[in-house]
Amino acid sequence: MSRATVNFAHSRLAAAGGIAILLLVLASLFAPLLTPHDPDRQHLDGGIYLPPSVDHPLGTDKFGRDIFSRILYGGRVSLAIGFFAAAMSVTLGTLAGATAGYFRGVGEGVIMRVVDVLLAFPRLILLLALVALFHPSLVLLVVVLGLTGWMGTARIVRGEVLSLREREFILAGRALGFRAPRILFRHILPNVLGPVIVAATLSIGNTILIEASLSFLGLGVQPPMASWGSMINDGKEALTHAWWIATFPGLAVLVTVSCFNLVGDGMRDAFDPRFEP
Amino acid sequence: MSGGKEIFRARAVVKEYIPGRGFFGRSRRPVRALDGVDLSIDEGEVVALVGESGSGKSTFARIAVGLEPPTSGSIRLGGIDIAPGDKAALRAARRRMQIIFQDPSGSLNPRITAGEALAEVIRVHRRAPRRAAKEAAVDLLERVGLGGDDYRRYPHEFSGGQRQRIAIARSLAASPRFLVADEPLSALDVSIQAQILHLLIRLKKEFALTLLFITHNLAVVENIADRVAVLYRGRIQEEGPAGLLLRTPLHPYTKELVAAAVLFRPGGGRPVADLSSAVLPDPPAAEGCPFEPRCPIARARCVGARIEAIDTGGGRKVACLRATGEDTPA
Numbered sequence: 001m002s003r004a005t006v007n008f009a010h011s012r013l014a015a016a017g018g019i020a021i022l023l024l025v026l027a028s029l030f031a032p033l034l035t036p037h038d039p040d041r042q043h044l045d046g047g048i049y050l051p052p053s054v055d056h057p058l059g060t061d062k063f064g065r066d067i068f069s070r071i072l073y074g075g076r077v078s079l080a081i082g083f084f085a086a087a088m089s090v091t092l093g094t095l096a097g098a099t100a101g102y103f104r105g106v107g108e109g110v111i112m113r114v115v116d117v118l119l120a121f122p123r124l125i126l127l128l129a130l131v132a133l134f135h136p137s138l139v140l141l142v143v144v145l146g147l148t149g150w151m152g153t154a155r156i157v158r159g160e161v162l163s164l165r166e167r168e169f170i171l172a173g174r175a176l177g178f179r180a181p182r183i184l185f186r187h188i189l190p191n192v193l194g195p196v197i198v199a200a201t202l203s204i205g206n207t208i209l210i211e212a213s214l215s216f217l218g219l220g221v222q223p224p225m226a227s228w229g230s231m232i233n234d235g236k237e238a239l240t241h242a243w244w245i246a247t248f249p250g251l252a253v254l255v256t257v258s259c260f261n262l263v264g265d266g267m268r269d270a271f272d273p274r275f276e277p
Numbered sequence: 278m279s280g281g282k283e284i285f286r287a288r289a290v291v292k293e294y295i296p297g298r299g300f301f302g303r304s305r306r307p308v309r310a311l312d313g314v315d316l317s318i319d320e321g322e323v324v325a326l327v328g329e330s331g332s333g334k335s336t337f338a339r340i341a342v343g344l345e346p347p348t349s350g351s352i353r354l355g356g357i358d359i360a361p362g363d364k365a366a367l368r369a370a371r372r373r374m375q376i377i378f379q380d381p382s383g384s385l386n387p388r389i390t391a392g393e394a395l396a397e398v399i400r401v402h403r404r405a406p407r408r409a410a411k412e413a414a415v416d417l418l419e420r421v422g423l424g425g426d427d428y429r430r431y432p433h434e435f436s437g438g439q440r441q442r443i444a445i446a447r448s449l450a451a452s453p454r455f456l457v458a459d460e461p462l463s464a465l466d467v468s469i470q471a472q473i474l475h476l477l478i479r480l481k482k483e484f485a486l487t488l489l490f491i492t493h494n495l496a497v498v499e500n501i502a503d504r505v506a507v508l509y510r511g512r513i514q515e516e517g518p519a520g521l522l523l524r525t526p527l528h529p530y531t532k533e534l535v536a537a538a539v540l541f542r543p544g545g546g547r548p549v550a551d552l553s554s555a556v557l558p559d560p561p562a563a564e565g566c567p568f569e570p571r572c573p574i575a576r577a578r579c580v581g582a583r584i585e586a587i588d589t590g591g592g593r594k595v596a597c598l599r600a601t602g603e604d605t606p607a
Contacts, residue, residue: 168384172444175342176398176451177371186397190388 014266017259024256028075037066039073040224049242059244061234067244071252074226079256081141081227082208088146089207090200093153094189100154101161102184112158115151123148124213131219141220145207153199160192194268201264205257212253228253284487285318285341285374285455290350292336292511310336312511312567313350315586318455323481323488325502325519327495327534333511334491335379338459341489342376343367354455372402375448379460381440385432391443392418392428398450414450420483421446421476438469442476449484456481457489462497474500495538499523504592507531510567513586517593527589527600530568566597574599 027034036055043064050060058067096115100108118126130144164170165188173183212229214220216236221227228249235246291314293307310333318324328334339345341352343359352359359370378384385394395414399405405413415425421442432440441461448456458477462470478501481488490501498505502519507530515528526532565580566572572579579598586596595601 168378168380169386171339171344172376172378172384172447173386175344175371175376176401176447177368178401182401187386187389191386 011266011269013262014269017262017266020255020259021263024075024252024259025079027072028079031069031072031076035066035069035072037069039065039069039226041065049238049245051242052244058248059242061231061242061245062238067231067248070226070231071228071249074228074231074249075252075256077138077221077225077227078208078211078229078253081138081145081211082204084142085145085149085207085211086200086203088142089149090153090196090203091150092146093150093199094157094192094196096150097154097157097159098161098184098189098192101158102165102180102188108158111154115154118148119151123210127210127214128217128219131214136219136222138221141211141214145210149203149207149210153196153203156195156199157192160195161188164188164191197267198264201260201267205260205264208253208257208260282320283317284320284355285316285489286353287314287316287337287341288351288353290314290337290340290347290352292333292340292345293348310511311340311347314508314511314513316506316513316516318487318489320454320487321485323490323501323503325490325492325498325505326508327492327498327505328508329493329534331510332508334493334508335459337508338376338457338489338491341457342374343371344376372451373453374455374457375451375453377441377444377448377456377458377461380464381437381444382432382464384444385440385447387432390429390431391423391435394443394447395450398447402451417446417450418443421449421480422472436469437465438473441465441469441473445473445476445480449480452484453486455487455489457491459491460493461490462492462494470497477501495523495534507534512567512596513594514568514597515593515595516586517595518591521591521593527593527595528568528597529572529574529599568597 031039036057043060045064047060047064048062050056050064052059056066056068058071060066061070096111100111126148127144130148131140134140170183170187173187178187208228211220211227212232215227215229216233218230218233221230223230231249232246232253235242235244235249238245290311291309292311293309295307312333314333314337316324316326326334326337336345340347343352354370354374357366357370359367385391389397392411392414395417396407396410399410399413400407403410403413411428415428418425418427423439423442423446427435427439427443432443435443441464445461461477462473465473474497477488477490480486488501490498492498498519504517505519505522506516507514507522507528509530515522515526515531522531523535526535565582566575566584569575569579576599584596584598586594587601588594589601
């Protein structure tokens with residue numbers, strides 16, 4: 001692990017991305033201490049559509065709610081959904097892909113056809129249908145995003161495992177009498193870690209985007225709770241005269257997703273033992 | 278040299294690969310990589326299996342240690358058949374036989390340090406606790422000429438020769454009786470080859486190993502082998518004590534091989550046949566001598582019936598009508 005840490009620190013962009021994410025996470029966690037206003041408190045008399053100022057650093061929305069406060073509180077929702085849904089989909093994808101790639105046979109056929117079918121469905125349509133069927137809630141969002149996002153990882157992992165299982169060190173492991181779980185978990189999966197970590201970080205960014213899209217369509221987080229997507233939705237009709245309402249949560253999404261991508265690339269290098277900084 | 282007690286026996290081993298189905302599902306002719314290989318190895322012996330690339334050497338190595346099942350035929354190790362799908366028997370047998378691969382950079386897990394790779398095998402096979410396994414691993418590293426400091430180093434931090442030492446140590450960690458070395462030198466620098474060869478010779482004695490040494494390098498065979506088997510197109514063409522076979526080859530293919538090796542020595546002779554005709558597009562005919570198309574002394578009757586190996590005395594066998602005198606003109 002220490003080697004990975006050292007290599008990781010050498011990749012400055014990744015480190016910058018990591019620090020930015022850490023700051024975002026901390027800011028969201030300690031939102032009550034950092035925010036000047038209650039995120040849901042409305043100021044309908046003269047407090048609406050205020051441009052950025054000292055009192056409201058990022059302005060206010062149509063109900064007079066403080067944008068800065070809402071971005072921090074909304075970050076809790078967006079980051080949590082992104083993290084847990086990505087963790088779920090990457091775990092599912094890794095298990096499915098590794099099972100398909102290592103054991104081959106009928107199971108592989110079934111798993112990969114399920115992947116094909118799910119990939120052939122536009123994810124957003126599938127999500128809309130699922131969310132419309134049940135009552136939107138945070139847990140439902142995480143589960144539904146997790147269940148619809150694992151196929152890419154499964155494909156990546158299966159491909160990696162397929163090539164790894166023919167490598168001589170896996171043959172050597174079989175010749176040494178190792179059982180399948182040992183070969184799979186100790187010898188194959190650690191060698192898939194790089195692509196999986198990259199898939200996971202990219203998936204967090206992507207999930208945040210999808211959650212934003214769902215909330216933008218009004219099917220994600222329900223008002224008055226803030227998420228970045230619902231804030232962009234709130235701001236869209238005021239874009240011409242109050243640009244700050246949609247722009248700042250949009251920037252939050254942009255920065256967060258970019259940072260996760262930078263970290264993903266950095267981690268790929270850090271987890272490769274052949275990588276020399 | 279040989280204690281006379283048979284430890285390994287391959288009987289009529291055939292391996293066929295079916296090339297992928299054609300686009301419209303037409304099945305193609307299977308490719309026969311091994312065509313009835315018989316090979317018996319006594320305890321303590323070093324047998325070299327030689328042949329050119331594509332002769333089936335590596336396929337035989339994998340089948341010999343149970344990594345692939347033969348299409349037909351059987352492999353016995355210490356009298357126990359390892360071919361059937363009895364996983365427990367196979368795993369038990371695997372503890373007594375190990376394989377060293379050609380390319381040590383591919384046969385070591387890049388994420389596991391040299392020491393951990395050995396310690397893992399020791400823990401699994403001897404059910405040793407972590408600490409004892411570590412000590413045994415350090416001891417093994419030292420016995421193959423590496424240091425205890427190398428325990429924590431990753432495969433990519435070693436040279437090719439050092440990696441092959443680690444691969445050898447790892448196979449020994451399972452305390453095998455029978456070791457298959459599949460071209461263990463050919464991926465290494467020429468300057469390193471001799472070191473690894475001498476290491477193998479030394480370890481063979483120290484660990485009382487029986488060795489199946491697969492190679493295409495006859496100079497290596499002279500140094501290490503008690504007996505030699507010559508494989509051509511999936512069939513053993515000639516078999517016998519190493520010194521005799523190399524000095525007085527009987528089979529025309531062995532003669533070619535020996536002559537080609539001699540070429541590289543000062544004052545060496547010339548090849549008796551042109552090796553450039555080596556590349557043959559067609560798979561060997563099921564009947565007849567597989568070497569016939571290349572053979573300088575072939576006769577019409579070499580094409581017909583299958584040619585079985587004939588014992589010519591002195592522990593030698595050869596599968597050639599011309600060499601065994603069966604072809605004396607009628």
